[in-house]
Amino acid sequence: MAKKRKHETGGNVLKIGNKTISLEGYLTKKPKKESENPPPPPTESPTPVEETSAENQKLLKRNDETPRKTRKPPVGGDPQLLKIRQALPIWGYQEKIRGILEEKDVLLLVGETGSGKSTQVPQFLFQEKWCQKRKVKVKQPGMGKEEEVNVGGMIAITQPRRVAATTLAHRVSKEAGTPLTGQSSDGKSKGGSPPKGLVGYSVRFDHRVPQGTRIKFLTEGMLLQELLRDPHLRQYSAIVVDEIHERSVDVDLLSGFLKQIITGDKAGRGGIPLKVVIMSATANIEKIRKFFSVEGEEQAQTAPSGPKASSESSVEFLQIEGRQFPVEISHTPKPVPDIQEELLKTIFRLHTEEPLQDKHGKNDILAFLTGQEEIEGAQRLIEEYAGTLASNVPKIKVFPLFGQLSIEAQHDAFQPAKAPFTRKIVLATNIAETSVTVPGVRYVVDCGKSKVKQYRARLGMESLLAKPISKSSAVQRAGRAGREGPGKCFRLYTEETYDTLQQTDPPEILRTDVLGAILTMKARGIEDVLAFPLMDPPEVESVEKALIHLHMLGALDNHGNITETGRKMVLFPVTAPYARVILAAADLRYSCLLEAIDIIACITAGDDIFLQLRSEEAREEVEEARKELWRREGDLLTYLTAMQRYAAENADRAAWCRARKMNTRNMRQALNIRKQLRGLALRHGLLAEAPPADPQPFAPAPPDRAELVLKCFLRGFALKTAMLMPDSSYVTAVGKHVVAVHPASVLHGQKKEAIMFLEHVYTQKNYAKKVSAVQAEWVAQAFEGGL
C-alpha cells in the first residue's frame, strides 16, 4: 500500500504509483474575511395592497423614462404588514437599490440585524424590467445550432440554513398576500396559466415552488445543485446571496461560480446579464467587494472567447443601518486564571445587583461557553450556589443550550422562566451566536473562546479544540444583549486580549477537507481548480491532497478530469467517500446497496443516533435494550441493525427510540435520507426495482454479508485504517499515527487485528470514530484494487 505515494515530477504533474495527474496551469492567489445576522420575526394578517406607496413616489427623483407609478403592483398584500415594512430601515432605500441595479450588475448591501434586507430586497426587485423572463437564442455547446430558451424571470435568495429559507419564504409570501402552497417541482412553471404564487422555497426534502414563482428562497447547497443542471442559471434574473459573511464552503463556491457568470461570456444566457446582490451583516466588506469587482486583478483567464462584460459591471456598495440597542461592554482588568470562577462571580454579581426586569421586559443572562462539559459543570456550580442565596434575592433557573440537546430541552431555553421572582440564565455554546436567538437576554457573559474544527490535510485528520474567538464573533456575542433593550456585556478577558484577537474567523473552506469542494468544481466543469476564483483559496497542498484522494476514489482520471464514476458520485448528496461506497455496494461483487444506504443514512443524519449517556445509571438502564443492536463487527454493523430494527418497528418508533436512548430527530432524518438515497439509486439504475415498503420483518445480517458490507466501505475508506501493534495500540496504515478507539464506539477497549474508521478527530487524544473490525488482508486488497 505504500506504493500509492505522491511524487512531484516536474512542474505540473503529480505521480501516484504508476499514474500521473496533470496539474496544468493550477496556480493563483487571492486576498481576506467577515461576521453575521438573522431575519425579522413573522407577524399576522391578510388583504390586498398597492406596493407603490406615496412615500415611494417621493423618491422618484431619478432620470426615468418609464414613471415608477406605472409599475404593476404585486398580486396582493397586507396593509398592516405594509406598515411594518415601511418602518424597516431598508424601506427608504428601495429606489436607490433599484436604481443601482438598473445600471450595475453587482450590489454589495451591508445591513445589520433587523434592517429587513432579507425580506424586502427581493420584493423591491422582482417587478423591474430586467427581471422579466425573456426568450433568447443561444448556441448549443459544441454544435453551431441555435436554440430558443427562456432566460430570467426569477430571483433566488440563498440562505445558509433551511429554517431561514423556509421562514423567510413564509414571511414574504404573507407580505405579498400570495399563498405558499404549490408542490410543483423546480422551475417547471410554464407560462400561460394564471400565477398561483409569487414566492417559493426549495430546501432538501422540502420544496414549495408555486406556479408563477418569482421570488425563490433556497439553501446555498440547493443552488449549487441547480448549477449542476443549469450552469448559466438561466431561470434567474438575479441571485441574492444573503449572509455571505458566514462564509460556508457552499457560499464560497457559489460566489466563485457567480463571479464566473458575471465576468465571463454571457452567450450561455443569450447575452442577458445576471444581477447579483451580495448581502452581509458586517461592514468588513473590502474582500468581498474586491472579489466581485471586474476591474480587480486577473479576470482574464475565465472566458476563452466571446464578448466580455467590462466596465458596466463594477460593484456598487450600500450600507443600511440596523436596529440595535446600545450595549455597554466591559473587560476584566487582569487576565483571569480560572474562567469558571470568574463566570460564577460575574453571574452572581449581575444577579444580585441588576433588576429582574424593566420597561423593556425581562433581564435575563446569556453566557457563552465552549462546550457541553463546561456548560454542565457551570450549571452544577450555579445551582449549588443559588441554593445558598438569601430569600429576598430572586431565584435562578439555569438552562443549558447546545446542539446535542434534544429539541425539547433546547426549546426550554427560549421560554421565559415560569416560576415567579426568578431570573433565567442560559449557558450556551456558540449555537446562540448565529443559529438561534434567545429572547429576554439583556446581559451577556463572554468567555472569549469557542471550539473550532480544523482539518489538517497533511495528517488527513481533523481537530476540535477550544480557541480564542475573533473580534467579529465577540461583537456578535455582545450584540445579543441589545436585541430587546439597552444591554451589558461582560467579557471575561482583558481589553488587551481583545485587541489581539483576529478580526474575523477563518472561513470554513480553510478549516475543512476540500475534497467535496474540489469534486463540486470538477462536476460543474471546472478543469483548472486552482484557477477557480475563491475569496480565500485553500493551500495548494490541500488541493493537491484532495485531487489525489479523488483520484484514488476513481472520481478523477490520470489527467485530473472527472470520470464516469465521479459524475455518478456527485449524484448522491453525501461526501465523496460515502458516494464511492454506494457505487461499490451496487457492484455485483458486493451487492449490498440497501445495507450500505442504511448505514450511510444513520451516519449522515447528524450527530450520533445513539445519545451519549453521562451517568452510570442511565447506561445500565438502556444497556439491555441497546445490546440487541450491538454487533461485534463494530459500529457500522451496529448502525445497520439499528436502522433495520427501527424501520421494522410498526407500533411507536419514538417510543422505540426513547427506550434505547436514541436520538429520535436523527433517526427520523436517517429515514428521510435513506428514502432519498434509495430513490436516487433507483433513478440512476443502481437498483433494479424499488425495495419493499416498511415495515419489513427484521433479520440480522449474517457474518458473510457483514463482511461484504465492510469490504465495500473499505473502497471508500482504505486510507482510514489502522493495525493493532504488539503494545495494543493502533497505528494508521498511512501516515503511521497512533489512534485510540473513541469511547463511544462499540469497539472501545477491544483488540482487533485491524480497524477501519470513518472519522479521525483530535480532541483530548487522537481518536478513531465510527470504527469497524476488519482484516489486514482486506485492507491490502482494497489498496491493490485501486479502490
Add this chain to the structure above:
DNA sequence: TTTAGAGGT
C-alpha cells in the same frame, strides 16, 4: 472514557 455550529437534486 467523550461530544462547537451549520449543510445537499
